[in-house]
Amino acid sequence: MTKIANVRCQLVDLEPETARSDASQSFVKQETVLVTVETVDGMSGTGYSYTIGTGGTAVVAMLRDHLVDGLLGADARNVEQIWQRMVTGTRATTVGAITSLAMAAIDVALWDLRGQRADEPVWRLAGGAHDRLPLYDTEGGWIHLTCEELVRNALAAKAAGVRGVKVKVGKPSLTEDAERLAAVRDAVGPAFEIMVDANQCFTGAEAARRAHSYESLGIAWFEEPLPADDLAGHVRLAAATTVPIAVGESLYSSLRFAEYVAAGAAGIVQVDAARVGGITPWLKVAHTAESFNVPVAPHFLMELHASLACAVPNGMYVEHIPQLGAISRGGHVIEEGWIRPPESPGIGIDWDLDAIDNLRVA
Known part of the structure; x- marks a missing residue:
């Protein structure tokens, strides 16, 4: 049956x-x-x-x-x-x-x-490590936004209880990126987290130069600084900066994640359940990272990753980018910057x- x-x-x-x-x-x-x-x-x-x-x-x-x-x-x-x-x-x-x-x-x-x-809900079936996790917001940090818009969006996220914001970097000059990040840091204060994401746009030398400029700003992580297949470059960069290096959204194999983590090339693992082949390999990646004392802050897929990140002990953050509002009817509870996974059986998405x-x- x-x-x-x-x-x-x-x-x-x-x-x-x-x-x-x-x-x-x-x-x-x-x-x-x-x-x-x-x-x-x-x-x-x-x-x-x-x-x-x-x-x-x-x-x-x-x-x-x-x-x-x-x-x-x-x-x-x-x-x-x-x-x-x-x-x-x-x-x-x-x-x-x-x-x-x-x-x-x-x-x-x-x-x-x-x-x-x-x-049972999937988050409990797969481990049930957390009944909620903090959110960080990406929607207010896109690269086309002005410095004033970045500041306004970061302040709104902070007021809502969100624990941090991601700001996209990769402007033609280091100075412009640095000024935008400094403006956000000045506005939100030292305790609020700021993540930066380059979306694979830098060379190794330029990534090292930019990482150095981020250190004084207390940046939470430097995401996808290099092309995703440049393992050696990520190893060198991670060794050269105090800013944690975050990778994973563009890796498609659990074995590739194992190589990154074992080599010390990833301080934050951002495994994406869609891109790695589903929940089954996602859990393998998360537990591999756990064995190296590396946290998981999954990429995108907020409505699914709330459940998966809450399932594992090294779940760190859930990325706030609403994805399925047009074809679903809720299921998640967001309270003062925290997201709770759905309690309904399965993945908990109520499809419209x-x-x-x-x-x-x-």
């Missing part, structure tokens, strides 16, 4: 809730891939992944052409077995973004179904099926 009888895949396009840009790109739209897994006994779970403007139809094609048929008849309870089978069946394209995003949507659906069958139908493109 727990065998998979049907799998449905959908693609919906969501407009960003605010204009989003960084040193490398603009957030054009959110292509959201939804997968619903149904079992013989009438239960179902829904998972999702995303892209920020390109590749959504390729993810759907990977699901349709290579993954869905292999799920039919499998026991939905055997989540690890199914994940390993998907890896084996996609060796030619693993590790890669499209494959990871497709596998993630399936894996999240299976965990959602697993939680519903156990009548009518809205999904209206926004579906494939």
